[in-house]
Amino acid sequence: APAPTPEPADSSAQPQAVLVTGGNRGIGLAIARAFAEDGHDVVVTHRSGEPPEGLRGVRCEVTDSESVDAAFTEAEQLLGRPVQVLVANAGITRDGLLMRMSDEDFEAVVDTNLAGAFRCARRAVKGMIRARAGRIILVSSVVGLLGSAGQTNYAASKAGLVGLARSITRELGGRGITANVVAPGFVRTEMTDELSEDLQKTYLSQIPAGRFATPEEVARVVRFLAGPEAAYISGAVIPVDGGLGMGH
Ligand code: NDP
Helix, strand or coil: CCCCCCCCCCHHHCCCEEEECCCCCHHHHHHHHHHHHCCCEEEEEECCCCCCCCCEEEECCCCCHHHHHHHHHHHHHHHCCCCCEEEECCCCCCCECHHHCCHHHHHHHHHHHHHHHHHHHHHHHHHHHHHCCEEEEEECCCHHHHCCCCEHHHHHHHHHHHHHHHHHHHHHHHHCEEEEEEEECCECCHHHHCCCHHHHHHHHHCCCCCCCECHHHHHHHHHHHHCHHHCCCCCCEEEECCCCCCCC
16 A cells, blocks of 8 residues: 655644635634634635735635636735635525526526635646645535525535535545535524524524534634644535534
8 A cells, every 4th residue: 555645743833825715704704814813824805895804815706717717816926825725615595495496596506606616626726736735625514415495506506515525535635635525504693693583593493502603613623624633534524513414
């Protein structure tokens, strides 16, 4: 068998060049801040407005390959080297019942959540293959494998990320690149705060942990997957859902 070639023991000390899509708010912002706190070099993508305070940003529309390409080029200039860690986090929902879902709502969600991650991964691996090292982390959702009434488009897009990560693992696992999926459950954000108390109670009753996740709890798992301790984890789906999706 080929001799294992583990990462150098001190690689935790080396700052990584990290790109987080949709890192201007929500979970993406928490992820970007977690990496920055650990001393890594972070660039976030944002579609409009300004980058968040204290972080460098580049504009990116993940449904547009040219925009993705330009954002990576700009990010790599800011970082001074190719992206070593890609966190594909940008995502949208357009909920509706199957019978009434428009082509446009289905396609927009798949184009952003699944094809957007594909476009970013395709661009990211150029530098990673050359470096013979890289980490790709795709932000999915518990509903990708559990399913969710009213979210056929969203759940299909999030399930697709599993096939994407596993195929990247098979194609590029021999070149020091890992690709993993993080599947959050309900995360405490402005969105969940706005839900009625009744609805919050209904959701909470289904979660063994009895509470929603904080964005930071998701961020720390993403950061772990990019670190030296996760060098041998690839093609995995890591739930961060308080037990909501167990067994799926
Ligand atoms: P938010 O809606 O707060 O943020 C979404 C981010 O994605 C924003 O930065 C947004 O940019 C960006 N984005 C959306 N569409 C595009 C696009 N076409 N091009 C570029 N950027 C885009 O979402 P959350 O932080 O809640 O979610 C982040 C990820 O986590 C998503 O993939 C979501 O599916 C997933 N998730 C969330 C859960 C939750 O409970 N919140 C649970 C499970 C998974 P802009 O600011 O310009 O709109």
